[in-house]
Amino acid sequence: MADKGDKETEITSDTEKKGPKQRKSSWGKLRHVDSLNLEAGRIFSSGKGLGSKMDWATTLSLAFQSIGIVYGDLGTSPLYTFAGIFPESIGHPDNLLGALSLILYCIILLPLVKYTLVFNANDNGEGGTFALYTLLCRHVRVSLVPNQQPEDRDLSNYKLETPSSQLKRVHYIRGKLESSEPVKIILLQVTLLGTSMVIRDGILTPSISGAYPLHFSSPSIHFKFHNQFGTDKVGFSFAPILTLWLLLLIGIGFYNFRAYGFGVLRAVNPYYIVHYFRRRGKDGWISLGGVVLSTTGTEAMFADLGHFSVRAIQLSFSFVVMPSILVAYCGQAAYLTEHPTDVMDTFYRSIPGPMYWPTFVIAVLASVIASQAMISGVFSIITQSLSLGCFPKVKVVHTSAKYEGQVYIPEINHSLMIACILVIVGFKTTENIGHAYGIAVVAVMIITTGMLALIMLIIWRTNIFSVILFCGFYGIVELVLIFTSVLSKFVQGGFLPIVFTAFMMGIMGIWHYVHHKRYDFELRNKVSSEYMTQLAKDPRINWVLGMGLLCSELVHGIPPIFPHFVSNIPSIHSVLVLLSLKKLPVSKISEEECFLFRHVEPREYRMFDCIVRYGYMDIIGTNEEFEHQLLERLKEFIRKEYLITDGEATEQTTDDGMGGIIPAPI
Known part of the structure; x- marks a missing residue:
């Protein structure tokens, strides 16, 4: 029996403080409950993990690293934005103020205001389109693969429902989503679409840099850095360079203010936006595709959230990056008031x-x-x-022991490099690549807005009028205005993201479909408890010493491969563990909540059902580490089960080949 002084195995409930008879009577009332649910109910949150607060030193360190990792794209947008807005000439002098006003408000409303809300929709510290989807899956049964059994909902990082005035609305929307198979398919497809767009951004961003001869080798050089050092050291290596770059942007901006005046600061008045569209008409609407280039890299702030933290990203953007690029754009506008013909190469001309x-x-x-x-x-x-289960198996290397969200994937690394070179060779100029880039940037923003609206309605239970205001405003800005503008450049290069996205969605969709079908087959053909009872009594079965593991993804039941195994090798280990590796739509699960067990009848033959639950960002570890954890948790479970069910029986022990103590057959 476990030592009552051991904090890891001691149960701290009030029932344990009672005498043996009272304790057995209290636990006896729970014996009809599935042992997995009973075990899950004993779990206490450790308070650690991504949700725990970081000290300020760590936060500031991550904020500094994020400058070198997250903001390269956003920080270099002043190199080409004005050229994208005015591909031919500025025209009327007030057009410059209108364009600057659009840039200023675009940066304030999208990266600053909107993504402050989006950051709050992170999934235990992880960002990106899939994080929004998995966050929804944890609260609404919209996943195509069943993943919300009762024991999964007992996790400490699942939130329980609390009554509120919006509860009726939440139940109505949830019911509609859960009862509609087409809606589930559409939601998954939209998630894959957004994910494919972000992957495509990983090709176009290096390609824009590589379009210049001096930059042609940039993808290769950069990927080698990531391969050798990982995000942690790369962040510290690149952050000083990007910080110096941002300081130069501020310095050049103020130089142009001093040389050409502060008159362009009138652009803070949105009056100039209205007259900009009145004056330019269709050309003004098309120029929005160039304006959105000032926000390229915004989605990277959310996608890279797992590498850093919400507070670190917010600090670095609000106090370093945003002031730098705003001053840079205003300084370039001041320069263009005196040199309007230099619009195609504004930045270098203004130095x-x-x-x-x-x-x-x-x-x-x-x-x-x-x-x-x-x-x-x-x-x-x-x-x-x-x-x-939405992507083919590739090797994932975790590059930091301190920050587990920092990962590197060699196969994807090399694939992106090859794709970058092909895009550079095919498109040749940054103008054509920029046309393709704009569609992807806006498409991901639109998908993020739609999924955030669902989260606001169902999970946050935001006031309906606030949701309508949010969706109405950003729907008009992103979908009606900007997206229709970038679509006008479809022939000039905008077709690339559509083709690439269709290709990636095909791969991911097919892989997920096969994963779903395999799970469904195992679910429909799992072995019955009657079969196990007959098997345990079959004299032809040889019982050998040791512990055997049979793996499956089923949460309840025995996989159909088991009868096939026994028919070919009529031997079973003295301890048999039916192991189910359960991937849940949360990013991380504490070690205490990872392993759940139940007995498989008949109990005297020592068969156990084991569910190993882990999140999509968890590291399982080496085989030896996993086996050690499994053995320790199994022995702890057996001790507790013995205390619950056979507390008054005489304890007998036997060597099970594991070095632990288990009840002997009764």
């Missing part, structure tokens, strides 16, 4: 003479680093989709 070559070198390095944001995001979301 003061002595600073040109140092700035040029830093700009080249910043362009190389710019690909890191989306590449890191691609690694994160592929890891998520891989664990949820």
